[in-house]
Amino acid sequence: MADVQRADGHGADGQRVARHIPDRREGRAARMLKGWEALLVAVAAAIFLVNSFASPYFLDPWNLSDATFNFTEKAMIAFAMALVIISGEIDLSVASIIALTSTAMGYAVQLGFDTPALVTVGLATGLLCGALNGALVTGLGLPSIVVTIGTMSLFRGLSFIILGDQAFTGYPASFSWFGQGYVWWVFSFEFCLFLLFAVVYGVLLHRTSFGRTIYAIGNNPTAALFSGVRVGRVKFLLFLLTGLMSAVAAICLTARLGSTRPSIALGWELEVVTMVVLGGVNILGGSGTIPGVVLAALIMGMVTFGFGLLNVPGIVMSIFIGLLLITVIALPILYGRLRRRVTH
Amino acid sequence: MRTKPAIALEGISKSFPGVRALSKVSLALHPGSVTALVGENGAGKSTLVKILTGIYQPDEGVIRVDGAPTRFPSASSAARAGVTAIHQETVLFDELSVAENIFLGHAPRIGPGLIDWRKMNADARALLARVGADLDPSIRLRDLGIASKHLVAIARALSIDARVVIMDEPTAALSHKEIHELYELVDRLKADGKAILFISHKFDEIFRIADRYTVFRDGSMVGEGLIAETTQDDLVRLMVGRDIGQVFPKQAVAIGEPVLTVSGYRHPTEFEDINFELRRGEILGFYGLVGAGRSEFMQSLIGITKPSAGAVRLDGEVRVIRSPADAIAAGIVYVPEERGRQGAIIGLPIFQNVTLPSLSRTSRAGFLRLAEEFALARDYTARLDLRAASFDQDVGTLSGGNQQKVVIAKWLATKPKVIILDEPTKGIDIGSKAAVHAFMSELAASGLSVIMVSSEIPEIMGMADRVIVMREGRIAARFERDALSAEGLVRAAAGIREAA
Structure with a gap:
């Protein structure tokens, strides 16, 4: 990180400091305080407090550990989805990729595959689905919202055809560890995987040149192309990533449930997109951070958990998700207007 | 009447x-x-x-x-x-x-x-x-x-x-x-x-x-x-007919050996039969009316649109350029005319705009090095006298002239051999124009080869060593600097025959 150089003299008006241009106008602390993430931290803290007052069971470590399953699988997809949305695209087929991946693994179980083979089948299915999305978007130049609405129906339709009204069960015990195992004390395998991916995606987006090109494409794909960014290749890789992360989520979810039905993860694409947008990613592309998505995942997980403790019915939860999605799209816009008014 | x-x-x-x-x-x-x-x-x-x-x-x-x-x-x-x-x-x-x-x-x-x-x-x-x-x-x-x-x-x-x-x-x-x-x-x-x-x-x-x-x-x-x-x-x-009110900071530069040779470039609808040489230290002007095919040709040179035929030699070697990334690697860069759409990435800070095509140099094994990025941005924008509050400022908050300086700095930071400037001073204020012109001269003097696409006759006459006039996708005329005349340029561009 470069040194923060302060403009000499009082008042940082453009004219006076024109000759010496500092790297940054504000220090790291000031930038963090003004960010969307600071707001999310405050919201998360508030929900945490409300929950711990509302229910005596909330602060129990094992209860909290159970609650992480509310968001870990969705959050893993949300990391990849954040990258796709920042690049100006969207992938609405993620929940259907889970269904198809889970179905493929369930089919493989019937053929007698062992756990490593099941994981391989799962990841390969996810990558194939992602490759199809990526090829349609970058190869044929179709809008991703249309392509992935199409493949959303296609992938889930395929798993309906394969499964009909039955369910695949009989997953080996070693496979269920991905959804039910604990690495240490209350820390489940899924939660550890969530933390690992948070770091991996945070580094990928914020610390690598690949991450930088994602922002460039999201803000101006034409200028990015003129600047030598291989726009098509980057977008294709991003769709591969959402496919891959959907497969990872499918492995965890299938292992946790112990069975595959065609309705598995129905409607998850909405929750994943909500999580990404709540995390401060601009739905039109160009901006957003992984720490924001991590905080959004924690918030959504805690809210779901809190509702569960208070015995709020599931339909209220989906009303809440809908309202949350609209609010978080409106909020950054209002917040941006307010900030502009304050700074000018 | x-x-x-x-x-x-x-x-x-x-x-x-x-x-x-x-x-x-x-x-x-x-x-x-x-x-x-x-x-x-x-x-x-x-x-x-x-x-x-x-x-x-x-x-x-x-x-x-x-x-x-x-x-x-x-x-x-x-x-x-x-x-x-x-x-x-x-x-x-x-x-x-x-x-x-x-x-x-x-x-x-x-x-x-x-x-x-x-x-x-x-x-x-x-x-x-x-x-x-x-x-x-x-x-x-x-x-x-x-x-x-x-x-x-x-x-x-x-x-x-x-x-x-x-x-x-x-x-x-x-x-x-x-x-x-x-x-x-x-x-x-x-x-x-x-x-x-x-x-x-x-x-x-x-x-x-x-x-x-x-x-x-x-x-x-x-x-x-x-x-x-x-x-x-x-x-x-x-x-x-005008008074030459503007003074152009043209430096006398010894023109060197050919750097870029373009032969037989053609495109089904945009241009035909483009042949020319560009030499070291030279500023080659491309004049023509809007729609004469100049920008389209330049963009095909850097791999945005595919020509149907033609070859490019750089320092005598044939280079195949299929994408802007190839062009940058070969040492040919293009500063586009449409600054807002093709040049600046509004929404990204100044330093990230400057380093985008040079990220392979400012990163190690794919990991960014911010200190090097700031240094690169500082180095190249300082030469153009950029006015900004800080390097992490959104490039969209700058004036048109300063945005153009950021875009030019972005391309220079790739250390090109050939730089193509498409209407480099269109829509920017007089002060920024002068800075861009002065800088263009320095570039040529430092051994770069410059192609300047311009529809402004004073700019063409003030800055170019040689001028190619395009009309309807073809090269209509070529002028050496000492044979340049405003009337000659206009005639060639509009297709007017010499008066008998």
């Missing part, structure tokens, strides 16, 4: 930040007469059209309709006064039918909100017949060619009973045959008593259809009169 003008502009001025687009110009358009408006790019013609059609408000001056002072506070008020414009790209609606396009906003009705379709189609057919177009009024506009769309636009002008018709380069996209049909139509409109303002770069058509001419230069009217009493040479002289 002693008729009363249908519309007259008197002492109109209009300024934009940093530019005086029009300075006390006057223009009178008479019924039944075609007035040609000529001038270089940037002479103020489009500003004038926008004032006539109510899109811009003049800072000073009077618009008179039939002698009475009038204001056009909106486009619809200009339309109500009977002024209509037919643009290069006509403003029509592809998804609507021909009849709907003609009558949009004033369709015949059989009741509140209910359109009388039968009458509308019949009226449309009658209007189309008047402009000599045999079109079905019910087909969608998108199914028509550009010439037919022009006819629809003209029928629309007739339907609102326009008295003043402005045609802004109406023949730019038309074929030979269509142009002749357009001429006949103009004659018919003239016979109908319309006052016509005809804007064109093509001298042959001006002399074919116009009765009067008005010449603009740098926002002022510099001459007017009857076409019958002038010659093409006189008009060219009026267009370009």
Whole structure:
């Protein structure tokens, strides 16, 4: 990180400091305080407090550990989805990729595959689905919202055809560890995987040149192309990533449930997109951070958990998700207007 | 011609930040007469059209309709006064039918909100017949060619009973045959008593259809009169004859060996048969009218569009360039004309804009090094005298001139051998222009080869060592610096033969 150089003299008006241009106008602390993430931290803290007052069971470590399953699988997809949305695209087929991946693994179980083979089948299915999305978007130049609405129906339709009204069960015990195992004390395998991916995606987006090109494409794909960014290749890789992360989520979810039905993860694409947008990613592309998505995942997980403790019915939860999605799209816009008014 | 003008502009001025687009110009358009408006790019013609059609408000001056002072506070008020414009790209609606396009906003009705379709189609057919177009009024506009769309636009002008018709380069996209049909139509409109303002770069058509001419230069009217009493040479002289007010910081540079050789470059629709050499330390100007194929050729050189044939040699070696990434690797960079769309990435900070094509140099194994990025941004923008509050400022908050400096810095940071600047000073203030020109000279002096695409004659004459003029996708002429003349450039670009 470069040194923060302060403009000499009082008042940082453009004219006076024109000759010496500092790297940054504000220090790291000031930038963090003004960010969307600071707001999310405050919201998360508030929900945490409300929950711990509302229910005596909330602060129990094992209860909290159970609650992480509310968001870990969705959050893993949300990391990849954040990258796709920042690049100006969207992938609405993620929940259907889970269904198809889970179905493929369930089919493989019937053929007698062992756990490593099941994981391989799962990841390969996810990558194939992602490759199809990526090829349609970058190869044929179709809008991703249309392509992935199409493949959303296609992938889930395929798993309906394969499964009909039955369910695949009989997953080996070693496979269920991905959804039910604990690495240490209350820390489940899924939660550890969530933390690992948070770091991996945070580094990928914020610390690598690949991450930088994602922002460039999201803000101006034409200028990015003129600047030598291989726009098509980057977008294709991003769709591969959402496919891959959907497969990872499918492995965890299938292992946790112990069975595959065609309705598995129905409607998850909405929750994943909500999580990404709540995390401060601009739905039109160009901006957003992984720490924001991590905080959004924690918030959504805690809210779901809190509702569960208070015995709020599931339909209220989906009303809440809908309202949350609209609010978080409106909020950054209002917040941006307010900030502009304050700074000018 | 002693008729009363249908519309007259008197002492109109209009300024934009940093530019005086029009300075006390006057223009009178008479019924039944075609007035040609000529001038270089940037002479103020489009500003004038926008004032006539109510899109811009003049800072000073009077618009008179039939002698009475009038204001056009909106486009619809200009339309109500009977002024209509037919643009290069006509403003029509592809998804609507021909009849709907003609009558949009004033369709015949059989009741509140209910359109009388039968009458509308019949009226449309009658209007189309008047402009000599045999079109079905019910087909969608998108199914028509550009010439037919022009006819629809003209029928629309007739339907609102326009008295003043402005045609802004109406023949730019038309074929030979269509142009002749357009001429006949103009004659018919003239016979109908319309006052016509005809804007064109093509001298042959001006002399074919116009009765009067008005010449603009740098926002002022510099001459007017009857076409019958002038010659093409006189008009060219009026267009370009200027005092060289601007001083260009051209340095004497020893021109070296050829760096870039382009041979046989062609494209199915945009350009043909482009051959030239670019030498070390040279500034090669590309002049031509808008649409001559210069930008399209430059973009194919860096792999944005694929040429159908042609070869590029760089330092004697054949290079295959399929994408801008290949071009950057080879050492050819292109600073695009459309700064907002193709150049700057609005939304990203200055330093990230500068380092984007050079990320492989400022990163290690794919991981960013911010300190190196800031250093690179500082190094290259300092040479261009960038004015900014900080390097993490969004490039979109800078003025146009400073954005352009960031974009040029971005390309220089890739350490190219050849830099192509497409209209490098278009739309930026005088101070930034001077900085860009000074810098261009330094680049050439430091051994870079520069291609400068420009439509501004003073810039071409002030900066270029050699000039290639393109017209209709082909190289129309080549000039050495000592043989350069403004009139020669204009003639070559417009396709005017030497006076006998």
